[in-house]
Amino acid sequence: MRSTLPPLTGLLMLGLGGCVSFHPAGPIGAPSETAQSTYPHAVQVEEVQITDRKITNADWRRTVSAALTQQIGQHVERGEYFGRLISFPAKVEGNDVVLKFSFSSLEGKRTPHPGYIPGALLRLTAWIWVNGPIYVDKYDLVGDLLIENAEGKALASSHKALDVQQNTGLWDHDYAAFSLGSVQLTQLVESLLKDATAQLPCPEGEPCESKPD
Numbered sequence: 001m002r003s004t005l006p007p008l009t010g011l012l013m014l015g016l017g018g019c020v021s022f023h024p025a026g027p028i029g030a031p032s033e034t035a036q037s038t039y040p041h042a043v044q045v046e047e048v049q050i051t052d053r054k055i056t057n058a059d060w061r062r063t064v065s066a067a068l069t070q071q072i073g074q075h076v077e078r079g080e081y082f083g084r085l086i087s088f089p090a091k092v093e094g095n096d097v098v099l100k101f102s103f104s105s106l107e108g109k110r111t112p113h114p115g116y117i118p119g120a121l122l123r124l125t126a127w128i129w130v131n132g133p134i135y136v137d138k139y140d141l142v143g144d145l146l147i148e149n150a151e152g153k154a155l156a157s158s159h160k161a162l163d164v165q166q167n168t169g170l171w172d173h174d175y176a177a178f179s180l181g182s183v184q185l186t187q188l189v190e191s192l193l194k195d196a197t198a199q200l201p202c203p204e205g206e207p208c209e210s211k212p213d
Contacts, residue, residue, distance in 0.1 A: 019111040023055055024141065024181020025064045028071035031079035031190055037208045039200055042096040043082035045073040049102035072101060072189055079190075081197050092150040095203040101192070105142035105161075108181045110135050138165045139184045145192040147200060156199035158192045 048068040050061045076099065077085040092098055112135060141162040147155045162184055202208040 019109055022108045022110070022180055023052070023060075023064075023106045024108050024139065024185045025106070026068055026071055026182055026185055027179060028068065028075050028189055029182060029186040031075055031193075033079075035079050035081040035194075035197060038080050039082045039097065039197065039202070039208055040206055041082065041094065041203065042084045042086045042092065043076060043099060044086050044088070044090070044092050044096065045069055045076060045099045045101070048072065049100070050106065051102055051104045052106050055106065068101070072099075075186070075189060076193065079193065081193060094150060095206075096150050097155065097200070098148045098150075100146040100148065101143065101189070103141070103143045105140050106181075106185075107140040109138045110180070111138075112136075136165060136167060137180070139163070139181060141181070141184060141188050143188050143192055145196045147196050155201065156196045158195035158199075160188055160191045160195065162188045162191075 046069075048065045050065055050068075055061060073085055073087065076082065082097070086092065086096070139162060143160055145158045147157065149155055164184065
């Protein structure tokens with residue numbers, strides 16, 4: 001059972017600083033469902049590009065880019081969007097495709113919920129145990145996905161933005177700060193994949209494998 005001390009301590013720290021800003025960096029989770037149809041050839045996920053101008057730490061960019069590339073590859077494979085996943089140094093050929101992800105905004109902000117202090121004081125710890133909101137989490141995530149063939153010709157593209165504000169209590173997944181924004185970033189990646197792959201034409205003379213409902 002979680003102690004009430006961490007949220008109370010965290011609130012005091014947030015109260016002193018006003019808010020905490022962060023950059024969601026994964027991990028990218030499993031897809032919520034498998035693809036409606038499978039493109040019958042291989043796919044390669046190119047190194048993810050992080051173009052958010054507010055992120056100036058080059059080492060952070062490189063580390064997170066490498067991690068996201070691997071995690072998105074696993075997400076794509078588990079989602080059964082393509083016949084198989086190939087990784088560098090293997091090269092795409094024929095009707096294989098390349099996925100190019102870029103993220104121009106990876107912004108998050110956590111602030112104390114205005115009702116937490118009065119609510120917790122009036123009801124003692126009951127506010128916490130009934131999952132009364134402790135924080136307000138805001139996310140501004142923007143991503144793009146370009147799908148190219150083996151010759152570098154664009155086949156499909158998608159641009160998606162996720163702008164959400166949510167209350168977070170002790171029992172919510174996002175309460176722990178170790179992976180803030182992981183769920184939201186996964187949702188963005190999945191949205192990009194669904195949109196872009198729906199535009200992807202099947203290779204000439206080859207049907208894409210549709211799955212029964």
